[in-house]
Amino acid sequence: MPGNPREFLAVFRYSRRALELVWRTSRPLTLVLAVFTLLAGVLPAAVAWVGALIIDAVVAAAGVYRETGVVEAQPVMLLVAVEGALVGALAGAQRALSASQSLLRAQLGQRVNEMILEKALQLDLAQFEDAEFYDKLTRARREASSRPLSLVTRTFGLAQNGISLVSYGVLLAQFSGWAVLLLVLAGLPSFLAEAKFSGDAFRLFRWRSPETRMQMYLETVLAREDHAKEVQLFALGPRLLDRYRAIFRKLYREDRNLTLRRDGWGFVFGLVGTVTLYGAYAWVAFTTIAGRITLGQMTMYMMLFRQGQAAVSASLSAISGMYEDNLYLSTLYEYLETPVAPRTGELSQGPDPADGIRFEQVSFTYPGAETPALRDIDLHIRPGESLALVGENGAGKTTLIKLLAGLYTPTAGRILLDGLDLREWDPEALRRRIGVIFQDFARYQFTVGENIGAGDVSHFEDEARWEQAADQGMALPFIETLPGRFDTQLGKWFKDGRELSGGQWQKIALARAFMRSGADILVLDEPTAAMDAAAEAKIFEHFRQLTRDRIAILISHRFSTVRMADQIVVIDGGRIVERGSHAELMALDGIYARLFSLQARGYR
Structure with missing residues (x-):
């Protein structure tokens, strides 16, 4: 956790932006999420309250039966039916929450990836050739795309648990105001530990971006067809795989140490909550024995303590998670706010x-x-x-x-x-x-026509222009021999792809340069x-x-x-x-x- 509360709170500045992003992505799904979060927060307390009424009604009906021999079951059955309806509504609300989160996750992941790619189109070539910028891009793409929804989900979860806690607190206050305070304080140690280790995990994530990028590159070299010839011919595979494993071992050691410290302290502080819970149970049981509360109230208070502690733990965990999400979102917005040189020419x-x-x-x-x-x-x-x-x-x-x-x-x-x-x-x-063919021209895993059409996006799908450019680039004779001519898939990444010789690829690139018929350079x-x-x-x-x-x-x-x-x-x-x-x-x-x-x- 940061050294002071102000620094901790400053990290949450991205929460508003994440909420705005989710709202812009899908307003209907965001509203559904909010409504069912409210319902899921209120219904558990209602179920506990009706459960207490059922127990007291059963005790009262049993007393009447002992005295009169008459079974008065109608009030109990009515309350059972009410509780069943509330439980069904709670299950429905939780299902609706899960469905809306799943749909929103897909839309939001796509939207964030689009934002990352749209930003990439605005950047200068010099930025792509900068290693530090590539680390920034890697961090944004690996983690930040999933964090906005995580943050929003946790925000709504915090709201849900907050609503539940308020409703639990209203009922627990009838037993004792100290019980409410005890419930809240018991979860603080675990929260502080989680916040600290979330910060440690993020700093580790930022520090090791170059190693992560190297591991991704080694995967590419070992598993891509354009590297396979040299990897096999020069027997590079075992050496590169050993380097890949060495990076994993280094990263794993760091993850293992953090995980053991995180879970070890989590267990210790979790024991504080467990001791608090059973201390509260003993308190409620003693009060019931003393005749100050009914059996139904005892059952309700015990349930409220258990569910309340879970809600406090979930709320504090959500705050800790939101802190972690904000840390990772900082990498996304750090990338999205990368300065772009102004386009002054008109x-x-x-x-x-x-x-x-x-x-x-x-x-x-x-x-x-x-x-x-x-x-x-x-x-x-x-x-x-x-x-x-x-x-x-x-x-x-x-x-x-x-x-x-x-x-x-x-x-x-x-x-x-x-x-x-x-x-x-x-x-x-x-x-x-300007029409240019660079020595390191791109070999797109597209069709022949699309490879040529890439030279002029305004005529990207113009078959007549493809043929004219191919003729000028001296690629037309070999294109005519391909099974699908301009519709032939090139490369080996996709089904039925055809690989070309180096000279044929260069003629394709030459044809691409001639696609710009208006280019006079x-x-x-x-x-x-x-x-x-x-x-x-x-x-x-x-x-x-x-x-x-x-x-x-x-x-x-x-x-x-x-x-x-x-x-x-x-x-x-x-x-x-x-x-x-x-x-x-x-x-x-x-x-x-x-x-x-x-x-x-x-x-x-």
């Missing part, structure tokens, strides 16, 4: 369409990195021109493309399209202008790495013909295709160190000429 065209793309003294450093990925980049590409980016892995080529696509913002300098700074462009308008980032040199040359010759009036940017390590570009830029250490045509760079006899000669020697 313009959809620039003042000078003939100017093309300009990089002016552009530098960029990844968040958390010390060394810039790009330094002082100056570059100009006019419409109708093609540019090839050359450099070693890690030189900054793909980073430059991410900046151009608006996935990152330069830390210095600016990028202009049609004479307008990218920061002033509307993000959607900018991205409609086409970027190919190592798009043919899985193809042989002849196939790559054929694709790029085809690509040049299709992009005569567009800006084409190519990243490739194969200089036989790079030499086709109008302008070649060599990037080294994040800087442009050489630029020019193939002939100019060969005459310069610098980095490009050396790399070209090395590669050409390999083909001799």
Whole structure:
């Protein structure tokens, strides 16, 4: 439990938001939950009260029978019928509570997951590449999606038990006001222990998020088809499984220690409640023997003590649980309140369409990195021109493309399209202008057509556009051989899925880039790495013909295709160190000429 009551109460600030979330998810079910919670709170005390009347009525009827020999059973039978009706109503209320909670749980779980995913769509690429953010996302998805309903259920349960306690207290007060106080105080030790260990469990949950994420990743590596080849070939399975087990053992030790401490202290403090209960029983029994209360009242008070203690314990447990739920909800709202960079751009065209793309003294450093990925980049590409980016892995080529696509913002300098700074462009308008295939393109476990249609969501299901884009991406010939053509399921995750070769997947990705028929900037980032040199040359010759009036940017390590570009830029250490045509760079006899000669020697 936190060090002071104010800190403890501050944790409950998420309760109102959780209640609002449940109310917005389903108002009818929330109202049903509230009504039947009220009934379930009142009915137990009514059953106990009628039970006492039955016992006293039976005692009175037995006395009349001994004196007169006449059986007066009608009042007793009437009271039995009333109690039966109350018990039936209580069972119905509890069933209705269970049903409404089950339905609400399904709707609320879906709503919270939608909120998590909707937030993910608003975030920047840099946030997805941040390990701390991923821990935050993991915590939100693993626990927080179930906590709002848990919190609301406990809130209603607290209300139900509170109502029951008030009704029990009214009846117990007729016996003794001290009995009511004793009933409440007996449950406090157990509550304090539960609150403390709830806080400990949450702090443990936050601390070990990276280990949990690693365990999930190891599950993926061991059980996914895209890792299976290397796992089997390199005999990685046993080693990775041992690491998976080691993480479990570490997490289990922590859970075991917490569980033993929690349940051990829970048992000790539970004994306090048990001693209190039987002390109250002895008190009531002594009072009955002394003739101060009737046998029926004794039965009722004993039942009230037992049910009252259960209600106090449940109420305090609900408060402790609500405290724990609020702790976990903090991870959900911490994620949902992750700051998002404001979208300042609103313009959809620039003042000078003939100017093309300009990089002016552009530098960029990844968040958390010390060394810039790009330094002082100056570059100009006019419409109708093609540019090839050359450099070693890690030189900054793909980073430059991410900046151009608006996935990152330069830390210095600016990028202009049609004479307008990218920061002033509307993000959607900018991205409609650009068709990109990255070297780590996605392989969606969708149909062929949907894989291609993903390149332009406004035509996601347009079969005519699929076919046109597939033809431009040179994927149509092999698609025609598939059993369902564009309706063929790809990948192995779903039934009847077909796996493609690396080159075929790259043609699908190339077709995806051509889906944006309105895009006048086409970027190919190592798009043919899985193809042989002849196939790559054929694709790029085809690509040049299709992009005569567009800006084409190519990243490739194969200089036989790079030499086709109008302008070649060599990037080294994040800087442009050489630029020019193939002939100019060969005459310069610098980095490009050396790399070209090395590669050409390999083909001799």
